[in-house]
Amino acid sequence: MDSILSLSNVSKSYGNFPVLKGIDLDIRKGEFVAILGSNGAGKTTLVKIMSTLSSPSEGVVEISGHNVADDPASVRSMIGVISHETHLYNDLTAEENLRFFGKMYGIRGDGLEDRINELLEQVELSGRSDDRVVTFSRGMKQRLSIARSLIHEPQLLFLDEPYTGLDQHASRTFEKVLQDLDPKDTTRVMVTHDLIRTFQMCNRVVILDHGRIVFDSPMSDVGSAEELKEIYISNVKSHSSI
Numbered sequence: 001m002d003s004i005l006s007l008s009n010v011s012k013s014y015g016n017f018p019v020l021k022g023i024d025l026d027i028r029k030g031e032f033v034a035i036l037g038s039n040g041a042g043k044t045t046l047v048k049i050m051s052t053l054s055s056p057s058e059g060v061v062e063i064s065g066h067n068v069a070d071d072p073a074s075v076r077s078m079i080g081v082i083s084h085e086t087h088l089y090n091d092l093t094a095e096e097n098l099r100f101f102g103k104m105y106g107i108r109g110d111g112l113e114d115r116i117n118e119l120l121e122q123v124e125l126s127g128r129s130d131d132r133v134v135t136f137s138r139g140m141k142q143r144l145s146i147a148r149s150l151i152h153e154p155q156l157l158f159l160d161e162p163y164t165g166l167d168q169h170a171s172r173t174f175e176k177v178l179q180d181l182d183p184k185d186t187t188r189v190m191v192t193h194d195l196i197r198t199f200q201m202c203n204r205v206v207i208l209d210h211g212r213i214v215f216d217s218p219m220s221d222v223g224s225a226e227e228l229k230e231i232y233i234s235n236v237k238s239h240s241s242i
């Protein structure tokens with residue numbers, strides 16, 4: 001399969017403190033990659049660099065052959081990001097938020113309205129489409145943020161602990177949204193601490209420890225969630241987060 005995301009010798013330091021150290025990673029179209037690691041391992045920093053929200057101190061990031069540093073605008077139209085920050089406007093309604101982001105990506109007319117309705121239904125917010133986001137609970141904001149990230153049908157979706165704030169029902173709804181994405185159309189990279197979900201959903205696992213990749217394997221080579229936990233523990237020097 002073709003490569004969609006490639007990192008060569010990517011490093012990042014904050015002042016004198018190195019957070020990422022010489023990361024080489026190649027992600028192929030259609031993969032669902034989990035990035036695991038303990039608190040402070042550098043996972044969010046890595047995702048921010050992959051998704052153009054932060055620049056590396058050294059190294060090159062390419063998305064579909066575009067160098068992210070030279071051509072961030074082209075790259076942004078190809079990617080979606082779900083993180084702790086919802087990037088929603090509190091004073092706009094759910095529908096107005098999605099319309100705003102859709103237009104930003106150049107989607108217009110009936111196509112945009114259909115897409116908004118489809119996504120609101122998928123994240124089970126159709127009944128609240130005309131309510132302002134300021135009246136939403138945290139979990140509802142997170143669900144709308146999921147719809148926002150998918151409005152332009154991104155080829156590459158980054159998920160940084162996407163289950164934060166979702167209750168059991170909303171987590172299942174979200175899993176269904178994720179599973180309904182055709183892997184041919186959407187490559188996924190997810191940071192998570194949830195080893196059971198990782199084992200069930202992802203087809204590749206990358207473990208980061210102290211800013212380096214210490215394990216990278218297809219999930220088909222991992223026998224069970226229990227085995228994944230053992231692999232995690234044996235590869236991570238401090239494992240307070242599991």
Ligand SMILES: Nc1ncnc2c1ncn2[C@@H]1O[C@H](COP(=O)(O)OP(=O)(O)OP(=O)(O)O)[C@@H](O)[C@H]1O
Binds near residue numbers: 014019037043045
């Ligand atoms: N803007 C910043 N300025 C200075 N240091 C930072 C900044 N952002 C992150 N760091 C530091 O970089 C290291 C890696 O942080 P990062 O958020 O990438 O970790 P993480 O693996 O995502 O952790 P967690 O599991 O807790 O979310 C931490 O030591 C953190 O304190």
